[in-house]
Amino acid sequence: MSGEAIEYDAGHITVLEGRHAIRKRPGMYVGSTGERGLRQLVFDVAERAVNEVLAGTASRVDITFLADGGVRVADDGPGVPVEAAGHTGGPGLETLLTRPLTGPDTSGRHGLTSGLFDVGPCVTTALSSRLTAEVRREGTRWVQEYVRGAALAPPTAMGPASGSGTALTFWPDADIFETTEFVFGVFEERFRELAFLNRDLDVSLTDERPPGGPRSVRFRFPDGVREFVAYLDREAGRAGTAGTAGRAPHPDVIAFERDTPAATVDVALRWSDSREERVRGFANSWPAFEGSTHLLGFRDGLVGAVNAYARGRGLLAAADADLSADRIGEGLTAVVSVKLDRPEFLGATRGLLGNAAVLLCVTEVVQEHLGRWFEERPEQAGAIVGRFL
Known part of the structure; x- marks a missing residue:
């Protein structure tokens, strides 16, 4: 210098x-x-x-x-x-x-x-x-x-x-x-x-x-995320590429919403005989990436509900390993939306939700509601879970 x-x-x-x-x-x-x-x-x-x-x-x-x-x-x-x-x-x-x-x-x-x-x-x-x-x-x-x-x-x-x-x-x-x-x-x-x-x-x-x-x-969509899942499936069908869309084992979209102290959880999902997984996550209407706490919670709840049903119905033996998230996600179209009072995003681009309480909250909501849906519709539940075995 x-x-x-x-x-x-x-x-x-x-x-x-x-x-x-x-x-x-x-x-x-x-x-x-x-x-x-x-x-x-x-x-x-x-x-x-x-x-x-x-x-x-x-x-x-x-x-x-x-x-x-x-x-x-x-x-x-x-x-x-x-x-x-x-x-x-x-x-x-x-x-x-x-x-x-x-x-x-x-x-x-x-x-x-x-x-x-x-x-x-x-x-x-x-x-x-x-x-x-x-x-x-x-x-x-x-x-x-x-x-x-x-x-x-x-x-x-x-x-x-x-x-x-x-x-x-x-x-x-x-x-x-x-x-x-x-x-x-x-x-x-x-x-x-x-x-x-x-x-x-x-x-x-x-x-x-x-x-x-x-x-x-x-x-304007009065049925919210239920219509969103149906739209995503239609768009995949229009794309016409192999493996991107398929026939659903049940025609209805499974949807549920719940207000909890941690967040308002709004979920819709449907399986088809496609091999592709399409899961879209949002936090306060902002797109969220894989690794966000609510998407991790959704996977945990999904795996918990499917495996609990499979074991309760004797579809999995005691010695069998649990079905994996990757296996259960095949052919799944889902929208997972959470709305929080104070969302904590990791990074300025807001692509990754970090609220820890949301993970457990979404896990419980998904496992409870999907488990109840399975119990109330055994024929459709059997068609869904059976395809993973």
Whole structure:
């Protein structure tokens, strides 16, 4: 090193806050400046609207991909409070769109978590070249415009409003993102998934960009994860590849749900004569990977119920080894969803649930409910268990 002294003091430190920090390091907030980060902008805005429906204060969410490259997310809830009108009862419009949500989570175990850091829609505001907020609340329509995260003026009353709700329309900043082209199919898959996992959710997606005219889809599944398993089996059948789908030894999906102190456990499963295993796990509606505590608990409960039934019916002799999880999983399609008050994810990407209490909780719920199902339907249970022997 040179003997020359290197001066470094507080004057060399630059403190970035709010939108400046987000725009300086966008990947820290949305994961990347590619397509992955682009779609996170939509999820950060849609999360608030979806939670309005799950809380019972709104009935539906409508997401529209506009022909000019913008995205509009609208709900029919009571409308976000507007500071300029003196509204209370939550963060006001400008607070919601410009400041990270660092307060306590009030959505409970049934609220949706889709952001990487749970800072709210302020990230979308900061990373959009333009954002328009429209609030219909208590008979008045309010509008506010933002450019690259900064409000151009306070919310302005634009006259009377019919109904109520909030609509946020934004255009991603092309100076930040490598692409501003949204892939509709990705959102179609994710919001279909959310509707399966949250049976009260009613969500529509409209794409106004196709040259042949707009296309729309709407998702609402009152039977929840039971319909999710049936959908996964249908999709495997459509794929038409050898061994990916098969005929079920019983036509019905086995499904059960229970609230426990540790978590709300929602499970659906069905076996077919396929050789493939398809098990999908979710924690607070977020996809979870193998090794998450609730998926480990599901396997333990599954193995316990099947082996207990096989031994109780004399299908396994005392000297026989227990049936393994791999053997029991052949041909299984299952969805395992847990919702917790305080999920503990291992890593920033939230792919691995670590709550230890959930493992035992899911094990007990699965073993009890599946064991009861076997006892109440001996013919179907025999057809299922017999194929493992």
